[in-house]
Amino acid sequence: MIVPYSHVIVLSGILFLMGMFCTVVRRNLIMVLLGLEIMLNAAAVAFVGASLRWQLMDGQALVIFIIAVAATEVSVGLAMVVAAYRQTGSVDPALLEGKETSG
Amino acid sequence: MTVQGILFYLLATVIVLSTGMAITRRNLAHAVVYLVISFFGSALLFYLLGAPLLAALEVIIYAGAIMILFLFVVMMIRLEKPETPLFPTRQMIPALVSAAVFVVTGALLLTTSVPAQEAWLESAVATPSAFGRFLFTKYWLAIEIASLLLLVALMGALHIGKERPQPKEPAP
Numbered sequence: 529m530i531v532p533y534s535h536v537i538v539l540s541g542i543l544f545l546m547g548m549f550c551t552v553v554r555r556n557l558i559m560v561l562l563g564l565e566i567m568l569n570a571a572a573v574a575f576v577g578a579s580l581r582w583q584l585m586d587g588q589a590l591v592i593f594i595i596a597v598a599a600t601e602v603s604v605g606l607a608m609v610v611a612a613y614r615q616t617g618s619v620d621p622a623l624l625e626g627k628e629t630s631g
Numbered sequence: 632m633t634v635q636g637i638l639f640y641l642l643a644t645v646i647v648l649s650t651g652m653a654i655t656r657r658n659l660a661h662a663v664v665y666l667v668i669s670f671f672g673s674a675l676l677f678y679l680l681g682a683p684l685l686a687a688l689e690v691i692i693y694a695g696a697i698m699i700l701f702l703f704v705v706m707m708i709r710l711e712k713p714e715t716p717l718f719p720t721r722q723m724i725p726a727l728v729s730a731a732v733f734v735v736t737g738a739l740l741l742t743t744s745v746p747a748q749e750a751w752l753e754s755a756v757a758t759p760s761a762f763g764r765f766l767f768t769k770y771w772l773a774i775e776i777a778s779l780l781l782l783v784a785l786m787g788a789l790h791i792g793k794e795r796p797q798p799k800e801p802a803p
Contacts, residue, residue, distance in 0.1 A: 530635040530679070530752040534741055539643045541737050543650060545730055550654035552726040553718050558659055558705060562666060565697065566650060569673055572689075580680045580752050585765045588682050588757055589773075592766065595692050596777040600784035602697050606704045607788040613708050614794075 536577030543570035557609045557619045561602060568598045635754060638679055646672040657717060659705040663698055670694040680752070684759040 547566030550559055572591045579587025613619055646669050653665035674689040757765075766774065 529633055530754055531639050533750050533752055535639070535643075536680075536752070537737075537741065539646070541733075542647055545733060546647075546650050546654055548729065548733070549726055552729065553722045554654070555719060555722070556659070558701065558708070559654070559662065562662060562701065563654065565666070565693075566654070566669075569670065569693065572685075573673060573676065576677050576680045576682050576685065577752070579682070579757075580755060581750060583753070583755060585757050585762055586769075588685055588762060589766050589770050591677075591682070591685050592688070593773060593777055595688055596781060599692060599697060600780055602700060603784050603788045604791065606700055607791040610704060610707065611791050619708060619710070 530580075533577060533581045536581075537574060540570045540574035540577070543567075543573065555620050555622060557612065557621055558606075560621070561605045561609070564605075565598060565602065568594055568601075635679060639676070642672050642676045642679065645669075646676065655717065659710075660702065663701045663705060667694050667698050670698070681754060681756045682762075683756065684762050687759075 544567050547563045547568075547570060550563030550566060552563075554560060554563070572594045575587040575591050575594070579585060579591075609619060612624055616624060618624070649665045649668040649672065653662045653669060656662040656665065670689060670693045674686040674694065677683075677689055678686040
């Protein structure tokens with residue numbers, strides 16, 4: 529007996545909300561990527577809780593794939609941030625509008 | 632309340648507070664370090680919820696590899712001026728609207744499907760060996776696809792991050 533399942537879902541929801549806020553509001557591409565990481569982590573927390581709720585290991589298997597996707601996304605995303613910084617000298621998404629990045 | 636319940640609420644408080652600190656920092660390095668604390672809390676939460684292998688992976692991959700990658704890029708990029716203001720009004724409105732939609736939907740889901748939500752979590756542990764055996768018997772194809780995805784990401788990051796000589800003069 530740990531806690532009711534709904535409390536895990538509420539924790540995951542709060543984390544997801546924080547990540548979404550960080551992604552939408554901050555004007556810095558690195559903080560946008562950090563917000564995406566927070567959201568993926570919130571999904572992982574929900575999956576582990578559900579895995580324990582129904583006593584099935586499938587939820588934990590999905591968390592493995594979430595971690596793989598997070599690693600993929602962050603490596604490609606940070607490479608794009610560095611490329612955009614080289615082109616424009618800034619990581620403000622508002623300053624990147626309309627600027628064509630070659631390559 | 633059991634000891635595990637107290638641990639859960641303690642960990643939840645640490646995770647939410649450190650994430651909240653992370654998303655409101657101006658200094659990017661501070662934000663990354665707060666997020667590392669948050670991911671350590673998540674790893675302990677995974678351990679509490681009976682996933683020791685995932686707890687280890689969370690520490691190694693999330694708090695270790697991904698956050699160090701962020702730190703590298705933060706140190707590589709020199710920011711001339713900090714963001715001012717931190718939460719501009721123009722972006723606050725869509726954020727508040729989507730947050731309101733999210734909260735209302737979540738509250739409706741939590742209050743309508745009561746029997747599924749009210750169940751108490753019984754503690755159980757998926758040992759790493761049992762979990763690995765399960766993963767490589769039922770999800771072996773998905774594991775292969777995930778490894779292919781990582782390979783593609785490696786090639787994509789190499790291609791995007793490659794320095795190109797800027798064309799100095801137009802070709803004659």
